[in-house]
Amino acid sequence: MSVSTMDIHVQKVEKSRINQLDPNNIQFGKLYADHMLIANYEDGEWKQPEIVPFGNLSLSPATTFMHYGQAIFEGVKAYKDADGNAVIFRPHDNWKRMNRSAHRMGMPDVPEELFVEGMRQLVKLDKNWIPTGEGTSLYIRPFMIATDEFIGVKPAEKFSFIIITSPAGPYYARPVNIFVQDQYVRAFPGGIGFTKAAGNYGASMYPTMEIRKMGYDQILWTDGLEHKYVQEIGTMNVFFVIGDKVITPNLGETILEGVTRDSVITLLREKGVTVEERPLSIDEIVDAYKKGELKEAFGTGTAASISHIAELTYHDLHIKLPEEKNWTISDWVKQEMNDIRYGRKADTHGWIVKL
Numbered sequence: 046m047s048v049s050t051m052d053i054h055v056q057k058v059e060k061s062r063i064n065q066l067d068p069n070n071i072q073f074g075k076l077y078a079d080h081m082l083i084a085n086y087e088d089g090e091w092k093q094p095e096i097v098p099f100g101n102l103s104l105s106p107a108t109t110f111m112h113y114g115q116a117i118f119e120g121v122k123a124y125k126d127a128d129g130n131a132v133i134f135r136p137h138d139n140w141k142r143m144n145r146s147a148h149r150m151g152m153p154d155v156p157e158e159l160f161v162e163g164m165r166q167l168v169k170l171d172k173n174w175i176p177t178g179e180g181t182s183l184y185i186r187p188f189m190i191a192t193d194e195f196i197g198v199k200p201a202e203k204f205s206f207i208i209i210t211s212p213a214g215p216y217y218a219r220p221v222n223i224f225v226q227d228q229y230v231r232a233f234p235g236g237i238g239f240t241k242a243a244g245n246y247g248a249s250m251y252p253t254m255e256i257r258k259m260g261y262d263q264i265l266w267t268d269g270l271e272h273k274y275v276q277e278i279g280t281m282n283v284f285f286v287i288g289d290k291v292i293t294p295n296l297g298e299t300i301l302e303g304v305t306r307d308s309v310i311t312l313l314r315e316k317g318v319t320v321e322e323r324p325l326s327i328d329e330i331v332d333a334y335k336k337g338e339l340k341e342a343f344g345t346g347t348a349a350s351i352s353h354i355a356e357l358t359y360h361d362l363h364i365k366l367p368e369e370k371n372w373t374i375s376d377w378v379k380q381e382m383n384d385i386r387y388g389r390k391a392d393t394h395g396w397i398v399k400l
């Protein structure tokens with residue numbers, strides 16, 4: 046690879062837009078930091094990346110990703126502690142996952158240096174945009190699109206890798222009401238469920254609109270063969286606390302390998318909690334509920350960190366989870382992750398990349 050992030054060309058904004066950011070009222074995804082990183086892939090190699098002012102792209106209407114969906118993305122966060130020290134949480138893991146997605150979607154690997162070091166330089170330049178305060182962060186969105194100007198169907202040869210960032214306010218996640226979906230399917234063996242491909246999201250919009258109309262917040266997806274085994278909730282990995290065990294579906298082609306999922310499993314196991322990664326059927330959850338053994342259920346993801354489930358609806362059955370004050374496992378692990386992110390606890394796992 047010819048890419049060197051040692052000397053990324055930086056074109057700085059003439060005037061920062063930081064005064065548009067109201068730290069007391071951050072609306073996620075509305076405002077983007079001053080700069081973005083762009084690298085283009087052509088003739089079988091990545092060209093030198095550039096950091097430029099955030100702005101619109103100019104693309105031919107024939108640009109191939111708009112038609113055939115060779116588009117993938119990642120979600121990462123940077124956090125700032127009370128003293129102004131800023132870190133990025135587990136970017137190397139997002140880099141590895143981006144390349145698993147790229148491989149499955151017929152796209153080129155992104156070099157580690159471009160992804161991690163390019164991101165570090167971009168975030169460092171826009172460090173002022175990382176909010177301070179518990180639960181706040183700078184959301185980092187790396188993505189790759191196929192950019193051939195060609196509407197014939199074939200794998201593309203030109204690609205752009207871009208990183209944009211957006212401040213995220215404290216996430217007051219209210220417990221969510223979940224609809225157990227056994228008609229529409231998110232992921233199928235042999236498919237692209239394990240990738241962060243744009244198309245996975247596109248396909249989930251209609252089923253999500255339908256359940257929102259019925260008053261639910263998110264879907265608990267089940268497997269496509271038997272509609273029996275749970276997969277994920279919405280776009281988060283899912284965990285159930287049954288008795289004194291924590292159970293989450295095992296990884297495979299139909300489950301997205303969440304970085305938060307892995308952090309949660311690692312921290313719980315270190316604390317001595319039994320975590321089982323295995324197929325989990327909706328019947329087993331219903332059984333546990335009827336026996337009074339279903340203690341907690343939650344989703345995990347970079348955006349919301351931990352999202353508690355208040356109620357699960359499966360056909361006519363409304364499974365109510367115990368009250369908030371009893372969520373000992375999920376609240377402990379959320380606190381533990383935040384302590385590491387905001388520098389209150391030592392990072393013993395190599396999860397933190399300093400700016």
Ligand SMILES: *Cc1c(COP(=O)(O)O)cnc(C)c1O
Nearest residue numbers: 280281282301303304305346347
């Ligand atoms: C991004 C994503 C997750 C969560 O992954 P994190 O790395 O924890 O943010 C879970 N499921 C799906 C389908 C996703 O796209």
